[in-house]
Amino acid sequence: MPWYQYAPYWNVTGNFAAGICIPFDKIDHDNGVMSVVPSWHKNGQLLRRDSGLSEFNEEIAPAALPENVDEVKVEYLLNAGQAALHHVMMPHNSPPN
Numbered sequence: 556m557p558w559y560q561y562a563p564y565w566n567v568t569g570n571f572a573a574g575i576c577i578p579f580d581k582i583d584h585d586n587g588v589m590s591v592v593p594s595w596h597k598n599g600q601l602l603r604r605d606s607g608l609s610e611f612n613e614e615i616a617p618a619a620l621p622e623n624v625d626e627v628k629v630e631y632l633l634n635a636g637q638a639a640l641h642h643v644m645m646p647h648n649s650p651p652n
Contacts, residue, residue, distance in 0.1 A: 556648050556649045556651070557611060557614030557615070557648060558592075558614055558620060558624075559611055559614055559615055559646070559647070559648065560615065560643065560644050560645065560646055560647075561643040561645075562600065562643040563603065564611075572643040573641065573642060574640070574641050574642075575638055575640050576589055576633070576638065577636065577637070577638045578634075578635055578637070579635055582631055582633045583632055587649045587651060588630045588631060588632060588649060588650075589631040589639075589647055589648070590628040590629065590630050590649065591631070591641050591645050591647040592620065592621065592624060592627060592628055592629075593627065593629055593645075595620075595644075596642035596643075596645040596646075598644075600644065601615045601619040601620070601646060602615070602616040602619040603616060603619075615646055620646060
């Protein structure tokens with residue numbers, strides 16, 4: 556899945572909306588760990604472009620993300636039933652799982 560923000564898809568605003576990840580199976584590097592870019596929710600809606608995918612037809616343009624995104628991203632490594640919350644403007648992604 557490409558880098559994206561929930562708010563532009565969900566059409567929500569404000570500081571009280573959140574995305575939640577509650578996995579049915581363990582999330583690790585073998586099955587599609589989700590990553591977020593900490594503090595980037597404060598940057599507002601990031602520039603988007605066509606992703607070429609049918610499920611998520613837009614993605615955050617790579618130039619709108621930090622150049623060292625792979626170094627600064629934080630991964631959600633969760634067991635089944637655990638939960639992680641993030642702001643709806645937090646850039647996040649996951650590989651196919």
